[in-house]
Amino acid sequence: MALSSSVILGSLLLLTSSFTPTTTASLISSPGQKTVIPAWKVQSSSATGNDAAKLSSPLLDTSTWYTIGSKATLMGTLLENGVYNDSALFFSDTLDSVEYAPFRVPWFYRAELDVDIKTDNASANGSGDRLQLVTHGISSRADVYLNGAVVADKNTQVGAYGGLTYDITPYVKSGKNVLLIRAYPTDYNRDFALGFVDWNPYPPDNGTGVWRDVEVKKTGPASLLSPPRVNAKLDGRVSIKVDVKSWVDEGVDAKVVCTVKDPQGKEAGKPKAAVKIAGKGWRKVILDIKVSNPRIWWPKQWGEQPLYSTSCLLSTPSGLSDTTSSTRFGIRTVSSSLNTHNDTTFTINNTPFQVLGAGYTSDIFLRFSPSKLRAQFQLVLDMGLNTVRLEGKQEHTQLYELADEMGIMVMAGWECCDKWEGWSYNDEGSGITFTEPDYSVVNTSMRHEAQMMQHHPSLLAFLVGSDFWPDDKATRIYVDALNALDWDVPIIASASQRGYPALLGNGGMKMDGPYDWVPPNYWYNKQLGAAFGFASELGAGVGTPELISLRHFLSPADLADLWKAPEKGLYHMSTAVSSFYSRAIYSSALFARYGAPDSLDDYILKAQMSDYEATRAQFEAYATRWTGIERPATGLVYWMLNNAWPSLHWNLFDYYLHTAGSFFGVKTATRIEHVVYDYATRAIHLVNRSRASKGRRNVDIELVDVKGVVLSKSTISVTTSPNTSRNLDTVVNATSTTDVSFLRLLLSTTDGKVVSRNVYWLSPTPDILVWENSTWYHTPVSTFADYTSLNTMEKTELVVTSTHTSGNKGELVLVNEGIVPAVFVRLGLVDADGSDVVPVFWEDNYVTLFPGERIGVGVRFEGAGGLGGGKRVEVSGMNVDARVVSLS
Numbered sequence: 083m084a085l086s087s088s089v090i091l092g093s094l095l096l097l098t099s100s101f102t103p104t105t106t107a108s109l110i111s112s113p114g115q116k117t118v119i120p121a122w123k124v125q126s127s128s129a130t131g132n133d134a135a136k137l138s139s140p141l142l143d144t145s146t147w148y149t150i151g152s153k154a155t156l157m158g159t160l161l162e163n164g165v166y167n168d169s170a171l172f173f174s175d176t177l178d179s180v181e182y183a184p185f186r187v188p189w190f191y192r193a194e195l196d197v198d199i200k201t202d203n204a205s206a207n208g209s210g211d212r213l214q215l216v217t218h219g220i221s222s223r224a225d226v227y228l229n230g231a232v233v234a235d236k237n238t239q240v241g242a243y244g245g246l247t248y249d250i251t252p253y254v255k256s257g258k259n260v261l262l263i264r265a266y267p268t269d270y271n272r273d274f275a276l277g278f279v280d281w282n283p284y285p286p287d288n289g290t291g292v293w294r295d296v297e298v299k300k301t302g303p304a305s306l307l308s309p310p311r312v313n314a315k316l317d318g319r320v321s322i323k324v325d326v327k328s329w330v331d332e333g334v335d336a337k338v339v340c341t342v343k344d345p346q347g348k349e350a351g352k353p354k355a356a357v358k359i360a361g362k363g364w365r366k367v368i369l370d371i372k373v374s375n376p377r378i379w380w381p382k383q384w385g386e387q388p389l390y391s392t393s394c395l396l397s398t399p400s401g402l403s404d405t406t407s408s409t410r411f412g413i414r415t416v417s418s419s420l421n422t423h424n425d426t427t428f429t430i431n432n433t434p435f436q437v438l439g440a441g442y443t444s445d446i447f448l449r450f451s452p453s454k455l456r457a458q459f460q461l462v463l464d465m466g467l468n469t470v471r472l473e474g475k476q477e478h479t480q481l482y483e484l485a486d487e488m489g490i491m492v493m494a495g496w497e498c499c500d501k502w503e504g505w506s507y508n509d510e511g512s513g514i515t516f517t518e519p520d521y522s523v524v525n526t527s528m529r530h531e532a533q534m535m536q537h538h539p540s541l542l543a544f545l546v547g548s549d550f551w552p553d554d555k556a557t558r559i560y561v562d563a564l565n566a567l568d569w570d571v572p573i574i575a576s577a578s579q580r581g582y583p584a585l586l587g588n589g590g591m592k593m594d595g596p597y598d599w600v601p602p603n604y605w606y607n608k609q610l611g612a613a614f615g616f617a618s619e620l621g622a623g624v625g626t627p628e629l630i631s632l633r634h635f636l637s638p639a640d641l642a643d644l645w646k647a648p649e650k651g652l653y654h655m656s657t658a659v660s661s662f663y664s665r666a667i668y669s670s671a672l673f674a675r676y677g678a679p680d681s682l683d684d685y686i687l688k689a690q691m692s693d694y695e696a697t698r699a700q701f702e703a704y705a706t707r708w709t710g711i712e713r714p715a716t717g718l719v720y721w722m723l724n725n726a727w728p729s730l731h732w733n734l735f736d737y738y739l740h741t742a743g744s745f746f747g748v749k750t751a752t753r754i755e756h757v758v759y760d761y762a763t764r765a766i767h768l769v770n771r772s773r774a775s776k777g778r779r780n781v782d783i784e785l786v787d788v789k790g791v792v793l794s795k796s797t798i799s800v801t802t803s804p805n806t807s808r809n810l811d812t813v814v815n816a817t818s819t820t821d822v823s824f825l826r827l828l829l830s831t832t833d834g835k836v837v838s839r840n841v842y843w844l845s846p847t848p849d850i851l852v853w854e855n856s857t858w859y860h861t862p863v864s865t866f867a868d869y870t871s872l873n874t875m876e877k878t879e880l881v882v883t884s885t886h887t888s889g890n891k892g893e894l895v896l897v898n899e900g901i902v903p904a905v906f907v908r909l910g911l912v913d914a915d916g917s918d919v920v921p922v923f924w925e926d927n928y929v930t931l932f933p934g935e936r937i938g939v940g941v942r943f944e945g946a947g948g949l950g951g952g953k954r955v956e957v958s959g960m961n962v963d964a965r966v967v968s969l970s
Contacts, residue, residue: 114306114396114405116216116297119261122191123147124159124291127264130190137190138230138260144192152295155221156189156265156287157447172728174637175653177283185287191263195298197254212301212329213254218245218294218530220265221448222273227262228253236266241274241523242293243476245530247307249329250298261298265291270500271512274523276444276475279499280660282726283653285446293448294478302403304334307364308533310392311568312411316431318376320413323568324394324406326357327364334359336403338367339395343408345377345388378431379412379539381468382489383754384773387412389486389539410486412539418572418590425615426574426590427716428542430491433773434805436708437542437717438701438752439469439493440734441619444477446726452480454739457921458724459488460944461735464923465745466752471619471719473497473548473577476531485540493719494535495545495574503550507581510549516556525559532567544569545618546586547576549593557583577618591618597721597732597859598623598661599668599692601849602699604861606762609853613703613715621721622696623668625733625744626689629682630910630918634738635728644730645685648673654730661859665730668692671863675849677870687960690743691843691869691906694928697734697747702758705751706767708807720748739920746928755802756838757781757827759814761848766812766827770802777802779837782828785814788821788875790902790933816844822871824903826932839937841930843905845869872960878904880931880962884955884969892969894939894955898931905930905960911943911952911969919943919952941969 125147130137148163160166171177199211215226215233221242226233231253239246268288270277276289299305307325314320320342328334339354353369377388389410396404417429428435440462444450455477462470470490472481474497485492496502502524504515528546535541546552546560557575564573575586578593594610599622605613611620632641635654643650648669656662672685672692679685700720707715721732728737734748735741751758755775758767766783770776779800785793798812816823822843829838845867852862878900886892898904907929911919925940943952958964 112405113301113402114299116299118152119193119296119298120152122150122152122154122193122292124150124154124156124189124191126184127188127190128184132188132264134225134227134262134264135230137192138227138262140194140258140260147192153292153450155285155289155291155293155448156185157285158449159291161447161449169634172635174635174640178653180286182286185290186267188264188266189291191265191292193261195259195261197256197259199254199256199300210303212249212251212303212305214299214301214305215248215250215261216245216297216299218296218534219243219527220263221289221291221293222268222275223266225264227264229255229259237519241527242276242289243274243527243531244523245533246526251329261296263292263296271514272501274501274520274527276448277497277500278443278446278726280656280662281443281722281732282446282729283657289448301329302398302400303330304328304336304359304396304398305404306394306396306406309406309409309537310340310394311533312392312409312537313568313570314411314413316376316378316413316415318373318413320371320373320390322353322369322371322392322394324367325364326359326367326396328359328362331361333361333363334398336396336398338369339397340369340392341394342371342373342390342392344373344390350374350390373413376413379414380489380773381430381435381491382463383466383468383771384430384433387487387489387539409537410483411537412486414539416542416571418543418574420588420590421714421716423615423713424588424590425713425716427616428572435468436705436715436771437469437491437493437616437719438704439467439471439491439718440720440723442470442472442475442723443726444475450478450480452484455481456484457739458735459484459490460923461739461741461745461921462490462723463488465734465749466754467748469493469542469719470723471495473619474502476534479534482535482538482540486538490540491542492538492540493543493545494531494541495543495577496548498548498550503548505550505553508550516553521555521559524556525563528560528563529567532564532569536567536569541571543572543574545574545577545589547589549576549578550580551576551582551589554583554585557585561585591616593618593620595620595857595859596622596861599671599696600861601671601851601863601867602695603761603849604851605700605703606760607851607853610856610861613707614713616716617704617718619719619721621732622700623662623731624693624696625725625729625731625736626686626693626742627728627730627736628690628740628742628910629686631728631736631738631740632686641682645679645682652730654728662731667860668731671866674866675869677873687906687908687958690908690928691960693743694747694906697744698751699761701748701751702756702769705756705769705771706758706760706807706809708769710806710808738918740918741922741924741927743928746924746926749926750840753838755779755829757829757840759825759827759840759842764813764815764817766810766814767807768800768802768810768829769807770804772804774804775802776804778832780830780832781810782826782830783812783814784826784932785816785823786903786932787819787823788871788902790900793819793823817846817848819846821846822869824930824932839926843869843872843930872905875905875961876900876902877961877963878902878933880904880907880957880959882955882957882965882967884967886969890943890951892941892952894941894967895936896929896931896939897936898933901933902961903930903932904962907931907957907959907962909939909941910956911941912954912956913951914953916954922952
């Protein structure tokens with residue numbers, strides 16, 4: 083078996099711990115400061131019984147309980163304690179052998195708190211302390227006890243996003259306190275959880291447990307219920323909102339002071355307001371300031387990400403009562419509108435914004451690593467994407483903070499295909515519909531998530547429905563909750579056109595597929611998922627990992643099945659009842675178009691070529707149809723960005739963060755300035771995704787055959803404008819040849835600097851789609867393009883030299899000294915032992931070089947995967963000899 087995944091990802095994953103965390107939390111004494119429960123003892127009720135009073139005893143022996151950090155689902159707990167390990171659990175079909183029965187009973191999470199508190203005179207004019215317990219969602223419901231007393235039962239603490247604040251002052255005592263949480267089993271059809279539908283096998287525990295932090299907060303008689311919420315205008319007007327809560331019967335007279343700092347940390351203002359609250363009520367307080375010379379926050383590809391900050395103090399006559407930590411925000415505006423075709427277009431800072439994104443998923447066991455997420459977001463930007471969609475995977479505050487820092491837009495929303503869409507008109511659901519208590523749960527959930535997200539400039543929208551729209555009652559609850567939390571970005575009814583509530587109107591997004599393989603010319607048509615409108619999730623079902631990753635999770639028999647049993651159901655695809663359990667559609671096209679593979683290596687090489695073709699065509703088609711046509715393509719979300727576990731499809735980089743053909747197809751397609759070949763009309767398009775670049779450009783067009791003979795060659799002069807795409811009224815006729823040809827498009831400035839390089843391999847016969855036989859996930863092909871002559875191409879002499887330019891950077895120079903193209907040259911970075919180095923950021927990869935062509939390819943390997951750094955580059959391709967080059 084290969085190295086374990088935790089070794090492969092090294093310091094990136096941080097999924098396991100080499101130390102035993104203390105399970106006793108010491109409360110910080112300053113008002114307003116929160117203490118995250120640092121660790122838990124965890125055990126099944128089948129081992130402990132259900133006597134909460136007994137389990138709350140400070141004398142309880144927990145030596146046989148599991149120990150985890152501040153949060154972990156049940157499976158996450160068992161993994162952290164060595165009951166399971168990733169490399170074994172993810173290998174072949176091992177996960178299928180894990181027993182589900184242990185997770186069908188409640189489990190207990192237990193922690194001890196050392197508290198120094200004075201509860202006397204806890205009134206508006208007194209000095210008494212108050213303690214609050216703050217949850218952020220426990221999957222999927224829980225009983226909460228402090229010192230054996232019930233703080234909340236399973237009918238109150240409900241939902242994976244059910245974040246609530248409880249006054250625990252009556253139950254706390256100075257000294258040692260015992261916090262006990264009984265987490266109940268999760269059922270995706272009956273509970274509001276984080277599900278995976280058919281994306282991957284269900285986790286045996288269905289994500290049950292304390293998956294987010296639980297906090298204890300010390301305040302005076304009044305508190306601030308959430309971080310400050312910020313609404314900012316481009317002219318510098320900033321409005322800060324906080325909710326002030328009284329915890330005492332007498333009510334409070336209080337004062338709120340918020341300090342605003344600019345991106346350099348210099349104070350920009352200090353608004354203040356007085357507030358009077360009667361009894362145990364609460365009030366919203368609004369503080370307004372005007373920031374001079376405001377610095378505007380932009381998505382990464384359009385500008386800088388300056389972040390302002392604010393922190394607030396709450397005081398009563400008895401002194402400081404509460405504080406908030408520093409909350410960062412950006413000055414920007416987001417809006418959306420429907421065009422005449424009912425397609426949504428987003429606008430950022432009054433500039434139309436074409437969404438080019440992909441769907442993010444959490445880890446299968448809901449483990450969260452900020453360092454891995456940062457690496458994933460770095461890959462998002464390196465690929466040229468500007469947005470990620472979270473379908474019910476709202477994760478933790480760090481996700482939005484990273485998106486703010488890095489300039490990635492986020493489309494958040496509820497997920498499909500489980501209790502979140504339990505509507506009577508959902509004809510694809512389980513039939514279990516909302517009951518009256520469920521509306522209260524989604525209200526609490528929406529309010530909590532809005533509190534967490536509202537101030538983040540990276541937020542693009544919230545989709546209150548995915549495949550189906552919420553009913554009128556739930557829609558009103560969602561909208562009222564978001565408005566109450568000062569939501570200032572679009573609220574979208576759903577990600578599909580199945581229907582919509584009157585309150586929100588048409589969501590302006592389509593969900594017509596595909597999800598399985600379609601040819602490149604699919605995207606240039608006028609039906610289903612082709613490049614028009616806003617596509618909320620779609621793709622060609624690709625994302626085949628390279629062999630260096632496959633060996634971590636597939637057995638030799640599994641690997642053989644890939645190319646020897648192309649129609650066999652595969653455990654690392656989707657679930658066994660899914661339409662995507664096999665690679666039959668994908669493999670039939672691959673074999674027909676590229677020829678039946680004669681080895682595993684041959685299969686993987688051809689798969690990478692097919693994946694590259696598929697993603698490049700999809701993203702290029704949407705980019706070319708952004709402006710200048712009757713029905714523009716206003717956005718797309720690729721299905722998917724990443725996988726919850728090692729998977730054979732639906733990703734743009736694999737679980738181990740290795741990038742392959744699907745990644746570089748997108749990276750090529752999403753260059754800021756680019757030239758594109760239209761597979762349907764054979765036209766050439768000019769794309770400019772920048773906010774400011776403009777001027778004269780040259781486009782060099784060259785077509786050669788498999789023998790390197792030049793078939794046509796021309797140069798045209800064009801003018802490019804920001805944020806536009808247009809047809810150059812130039813056609814390349816590759817169908818006049820009798821064999822495969824190669825088309826190279828070079829976009830350069832007038833002084834000869836190459837801005838974009840793009841090479842296609844083209845068949846003399848196109849793929850012919852049978853549109854009338856389309857399903858929701860696929861459009862069949864009656865005749866396939868023919869690339870089989872690539873298998874018999876003459877080998878070419880590729881010279882590769884390298885330079886190690888700094889500690890984590892290098893450059894390779896590739897020179898094709900032969901007379902035929904060097905086709906699909908792959909570059910892989912490994913350490914001195916030949917192990918994968920991840921993540922790696924290549925300037926380009928999977929490149930095809932024309933005869934005599936020379937290109938330089940830079941490489942950067944931040945973090946180096948914890949394996950000692952990149953030392954060697956493995957080079958291979960369709961018609962070049964494989965070799966290893968030292969990065970020296």
